[in-house]
Amino acid sequence: MKTNCPICKSTDIENLLQIHAPSMQNKVYESESDAIHCITGVIDLAHCNKCNFSFNASFNEAILQYDQNYDNAVPSTIFHEYYIAICHYLFTNYNLEGAVVYDIGCGKGTFLNLLCSLFPSIKGVGIDPSYEGDLKPLHNLTFIQDFFRAEQVIDAPNLIISRHVFEHIEFPKEFLQIIQEPIKKFRDVPVFIEVPDFGWIVKNKTFWDLCYEHCNYFSEKSLEAVFDNEWSVLNKITKSFGGQYLWVEGIFNSSKNEISRANNETIDCNAIKEFIESIKNSQDSIKRVLQNYKNQKYKIIVWGMATKGVIFSNTIDKNRKNIDYCIDINKEKQNKFSPISAHKIVSPDILETLEKTECLVVVMNINYINEIKLEVAKHHIHANFIDAHGNEL
Ligand SMILES: [Zn+2]
Structure with missing residues (x-):
């Protein structure tokens, strides 16, 4: 330890x-x-x-083994719209007409693919040792199945992106240097990093956001320490995706004598302790809520079997007694089983079998509430919606 x-x-x-x-x-x-x-x-x-x-x-x-059974895709309209919003922000803010953009730890390359499709003048290069798809899916997009190295940087980069990577990396400050190292001969390279905001988790007491894959829980303040190098400057941190994520923007190899801004949010350690103390109560309370509905013959549905739904069902329904259905729109997850508690993940098509049934839908991420309500409304189901704390939505 x-x-x-x-x-x-x-x-x-x-x-x-x-x-x-x-x-x-x-x-x-x-x-x-x-x-x-x-x-x-x-x-x-x-x-x-x-x-x-x-x-x-x-x-x-x-x-950790990232293989073909690992899938963190979110094929949701709302999430897609969020991606589009980031693309427009980056294009406008960094003046990306004709720009060279590197995406470090691009995963399946979904985001970079969208950026390069929306803005065909951008030249995108996605870097990820676990990348498995087409290496040249668009005329302006290349994927490299490798770690980031100097020999891959042929053109001066106009922007470096790394989204949802830093929370998985054991030594994030060293990882920032791993990204900077191959481009150290270029001046003033902007970097855009996205990570979950631990401040949001603590404030909203979302115990289902604590997971093993995420070894890091960043506060805004802690990102100042990541950028505390002679070659990097932290310019700006913005909350995004309903406050759940942080956009972290900085510069590598600045030619100006810039000083990182220091007015970023600190998380009080006592607030973290309060959150931790709340976990047992939160779990007992949501178990009671589900039990009450169950007693009234409701079918219990957990909607969203990414991190949040998996951790939630593991903690509050270990023996699979209370949750009747776990729904996810990601086809790759459907008809498979979630780790440890082995809840079967099913498609929203299951709702067809629940016509005229009373259902309680536990919405794991309230950002998707409208999308979920629309899907349920296609069926003759009497549904109540709650968040994972039991609050009605
Ligand atoms: Zn420290």
Whole structure:
């Protein structure tokens, strides 16, 4: 277990919580038995009092295996619209006409593909050792199945993107340097990073957002420590996606003598402790809510089996007694089983079998509430909607 902070190396850290979780909550399994016997990990949530960073002190990267059963795609209209909004923001803000854009840790390349489709003058290069698709899907888009290296940087980059990567990387400050290293001969390269906001998790007490894949829980303040290098400047942090994410914008190799802004939000360690103390009550309370509905013969549906739905059903319905259906619109997950508790993930088509039935829909991410209500409205179902704390929506 780490006894110093992965970012600032301080030993002034507090261990706040220990939980067991599936090592990969976005991996699905062909059989119930495979799901039950999946690899699990320990989350020892620790907080650094010096740089305000929170992290899993017991994180062991070796137990993670990103293979074909790993799928974090969200084929939702709302999420697609969010992607489009980021693309427009980046294009306008960074004047990307004819620009060269690198996406580090691009995963399946969905975001970069959209950016290059919307703006054909952009030349996009996606870098990810786990990338498996077409290496040249568009005339202006190339994928490289590798780690980021200097020899891949032929043209001066106009923007470096890294979305939803830093929360998975054990040493995020070193990773920033890994991104900067291949481009260190170029001046004034903007960088755009997106990560979940731990401030939002703490404030909203969403225990289902604590997962093993995410070894890092950034506050705005802690990102200052990541950017505390002679070659990087942190310019701006913006909350996005209903406050759940942070857009982190900075410059590598600045030719000006810029100073990072220092008015970023700090998370009070006491607030994290309050959140942790609330977890048991939250879990007991939502269990009671589900039980009440169950007693009234409602069918219980959990909607959204990405991180949130998987962690939620694992913690509040270990024995699969209360949740009747776990729905996800990602076809790759349907008819497969979620890790540990082995809840079967089904398509929204299941609603056809529930006509004239009373259902309770637990909406795992309220950003999708309108999309979910529209889908349910296509059927003759009497449905109540709640968030994962039991609040009616
Ligand atoms: Zn620290």
